[in-house]
Amino acid sequence: MATLEIRDLHVTVEADNATKEILKGVDLTVKQGETHAIMGPNGSGKSTLAYSIAGHPKYTITQGTVTLDGEDVLAMEVDERARAGMFLAMQYPVEVPGVSVSNFLRTSATAIRGEAPKLRTWVKEVKESMAALQMDPAFAERNVNEGFSGGEKKRHEILQMELLKPKIAILDETDSGLDVDALRVVSEGVNRIRETGEVGTLLITHYTRILRYIKPDFVHVFANGRIAESGGAELADKLENEGYEAYVKGGASA
Ligand SMILES: Nc1ncnc2c1ncn2[C@@H]1O[C@H](COP(=O)(O)OP(=O)(O)OP(=O)(O)O)[C@@H](O)[C@H]1O
Numbered sequence: 001m002a003t004l005e006i007r008d009l010h011v012t013v014e015a016d017n018a019t020k021e022i023l024k025g026v027d028l029t030v031k032q033g034e035t036h037a038i039m040g041p042n043g044s045g046k047s048t049l050a051y052s053i054a055g056h057p058k059y060t061i062t063q064g065t066v067t068l069d070g071e072d073v074l075a076m077e078v079d080e081r082a083r084a085g086m087f088l089a090m091q092y093p094v095e096v097p098g099v100s101v102s103n104f105l106r107t108s109a110t111a112i113r114g115e116a117p118k119l120r121t122w123v124k125e126v127k128e129s130m131a132a133l134q135m136d137p138a139f140a141e142r143n144v145n146e147g148f149s150g151g152e153k154k155r156h157e158i159l160q161m162e163l164l165k166p167k168i169a170i171l172d173e174t175d176s177g178l179d180v181d182a183l184r185v186v187s188e189g190v191n192r193i194r195e196t197g198e199v200g201t202l203l204i205t206h207y208t209r210i211l212r213y214i215k216p217d218f219v220h221v222f223a224n225g226r227i228a229e230s231g232g233a234e235l236a237d238k239l240e241n242e243g244y245e246a247y248v249k250g251g252a253s254a
Pocket residue numbers: 013014015022040041042043044045046047048049058091
């Protein structure tokens with residue numbers, strides 16, 4: 001079983017000619033088959049954690065380690081991370097003009113699987129996944145995320161996850177902006193992948209609503225650039241009722 005280990009991760013970002021430390025010692029272990037939810041106030045560094053693991057060039061790792069099965073993830077190029085089985089569904093998915101969804105998915109799958117998927121089975125695979133996510137087949141010919149509604153972008157992220165079969169998936173606010181039906185469809189998609197037992201999921205969210213569909217094994221409170229508390233699913237309800245004040249107070253960054 002694959003294991004992602006984050007140890008004492010410190011990350012800075014350059015903003016306005018100053019270096020700002022955003023992550024201040026994150027410790028987290030995610031194993032294949034487990035689901036972890038991360039909840040925390042705006043600006044606490046949740047997306048920074050996701051981007052840092054994925055290898056976004058804006059973020060500088062100043063201390064700590066990230067390993068996947070003992071392999072140094074931080075030493076890998078972005079595409080190597082994907083090939084190693086890491087997947088990030090971004091909070092704000094980017095448009096890729098000139099590249100159709102169908103081409104994008106096939107190119108990604110080819111890169112990750114190490115060989116081009118057989119055309120016949122591939123077309124079937126894509127069609128089935130799109131149908132399960134209730135995506136109009138016409139989306140396959142549209143350019144990636146171009147003119148997609150918020151909810152359509154999120155479905156497209158889950159479509160990628162389903163086809164690329166990552167070992168570790170980070171879903172950054174995949175539930176934001178979804179209507180109730182879309183939330184159910186997207187959650188069912190995540191659960192289908194989860195049921196294979198072959199993905200470890202890190203679900204960043206603001207709402208317990210999605211956690212009613214996707215039951216987390218662990219819930220972590222993220223505040224001031226680190227994990228302030230960890231618990232089971234019941235912790236999410238506590239947070240919804242009491243908010244984050246107890247975690248932010250006293251520990252607020254400059
Ligand atoms: N590229 C960047 N340039 C400048 N500041 C940044 C950058 N990325 C993150 N930050 C800052 O780091 C802090 C954490 O941002 P981050 O997006 O990680 O928060 P978050 O926990 O994901 O918040 P939200 O819940 O609103 O999505 C914020 O103060 C943000 O302004």
